[in-house]
Amino acid sequence: MNILVVGLSHKTAPVEIREKVAFAPTAMEKPLRRMLALPAVTEGVIVSTCNRVELYATSRDVEAATAQLKRFLAEYHGLAADVLAPHLYDLSGPDAIRHVFRVASSLDSMVIGEPQILGQIKTAYGYACDYKTSGVILNRFLHKAFSVAKRVRTETQIASNAVSVSFAAVELARKIFDTLTDKTVLLIGAGEMCELAARHFVTNGVAQVLVTNRTYERAVKLAQEFNGKPILFENFADNLHRVDIVLASTGAPNYVLHQRQVEEVIKQRRHKPMFFIDIAVPRDIDPKINDVDNCYLYDVDDLQGVVQSNLKERHKEAKKAEAIVEEEIGQFHQWMSGLDVVPTIVALRKRFDEIRQAELEKTFANLKDLDGKERQAIEAMAQAIINKALHQPITVLKSAQNNAAGDGYVEALRTLFNLPPVAGENAETERAKIDEM
Known part of the structure; x- marks a missing residue:
């Protein structure tokens, strides 16, 4: 099979x-x-x-x-x-x-x-x-x-290792804060990238999600998906002191968040760290924010660099995985080979036993004066001949089931002795019989 x-x-x-x-x-x-x-x-x-x-x-x-x-x-x-x-x-x-x-x-x-x-x-x-x-x-x-x-x-x-921009952002946040369970995330924008990142943050246990968008209805809709809170776009800066992580992805032509705003917010937060993720092109967040103490800003290029580095690590690990696969192939192929070898041995024994029975019946029909002991002696001799004749081919077939030769021996025996096909489903129960031969 x-x-x-x-x-x-x-x-x-x-x-x-x-x-x-x-x-x-x-x-x-x-x-x-x-x-x-x-x-x-x-x-x-x-x-x-x-x-x-x-x-x-x-x-x-x-x-x-x-x-x-x-x-x-x-x-x-x-x-x-x-x-x-x-x-x-x-x-x-x-x-x-x-x-x-x-x-x-x-x-x-x-x-x-x-x-x-x-x-x-x-x-x-x-x-x-x-x-x-x-x-x-x-x-x-x-x-x-x-x-x-x-x-x-x-x-x-x-x-x-994260290999998507949105999940890479979550991984970086976890490195900065150790845990996200008490953190608040602000999404500036309500597009697909913000939604995907929000799902990752929620999965990793953030305490609260705030959403702001120029179209307030869209902010409301996305906030509802995460049991979050929508914020009017013109008021989001007033809420920054409550926020640990800011993720921005809007279509604005200019920065929506500037260095001076963040400097004031950090003072309000008593210099508690803030993590900014800017995945917009053109950028939403002033890159000078990176110069503010306890502020960490990553843009889309930074995140892509993390992703590429992680992909390289995954490819290194893939080599180890390939070795595991090769090891498992050998074990499973051995079982597969046995599915054909085991039924073939059973069918071969059955065919020889049918021949033995038929010849014994002919012999006993012509020797009607035999007593019980004589009949038993002839039956034992016939069985011994069958066992001796089959010992070598069965031994070879059993040993060959773990290598490529096994398939060839199976096909040869089935052809030479016209053995009937035996369903693979029977192989497991037949193994016990073979072990006794």
Whole structure:
């Protein structure tokens, strides 16, 4: 049995292609059942995010299953196969295992270390479980992928450094103040960047959020989202003495906050520190504020520098994560190999036992005068011959299941002795039988 991946991502397809093959997360039953109905596919999971669409499947015929999955992806979304084909990748065996482990560990993400992808794969797997399109192999495979991702997060620092401007601002604030639980944040502006930064600050426990904007209604609306307080734009300077962190992002052509204002505020605050974040272009905050004692000002370039530095750190940690992935691939591939080796050994023994039984029946039919002891002696001899004949091939097959030769031996034995296919689901229960041989 083989694991396959067919899909596309931000690395191989532009957004206008990705959006055409995206699956609606609330309507996964139909595509999952159609995927499982493909002749060469035995199990299936569909992962669909804004940056990737991937089909995870199992099959005994890699070539046929790959072709069918590609055709399914195009036909389901009404696309011409030749339009989609240049953007698709397909992987099988250890390459497929490696790919999914890397994806779950966020090593293949647009932003290395981002946490969302693991949750998205878990959601996709949940749908497959609901509609019973995953089986013993994909169940174990994806649980292993989840545990690999957990190892990567606990044993490396891949997700510990901020790689967005808004979150970098929060990290810097935490370095300045140690804790944010008793701090007040003032947002000057109510646009997307301010909103995103506010979410990060609230998540990290700030005590209060104040919002000011030239359009007061917008300030009211954003303040409501964070249980904050709106302030009239013309009055925000009068509230600065209450504020520990100021984040500005407006469309003003000139500074909205000047050095002289902040000097007065710092005196009112008895020189308690203030942190200013200016993510506007053109800038909202006079850079001379950085010269005021106990005032710390970062503009968008400063924050981008922090982000780039953190990205470099994440890439260093990614090397450690890759080593974890490689270690886990070997362990899982060994289990996968055993899925075919174990049933093959059982089927081989069964075939030889059928031959033994048939020949004993013929022999005893022609030797009707045999007593019980003589019959037992002949049965024991036949069993001993079978055991001796099978000892070497079973020993070789068992030892080869941990390396590439195992697959070749399995196929050879199944062909030579015309062994019937044995479902992978039986492999776990059959291991106990093999251990006794």
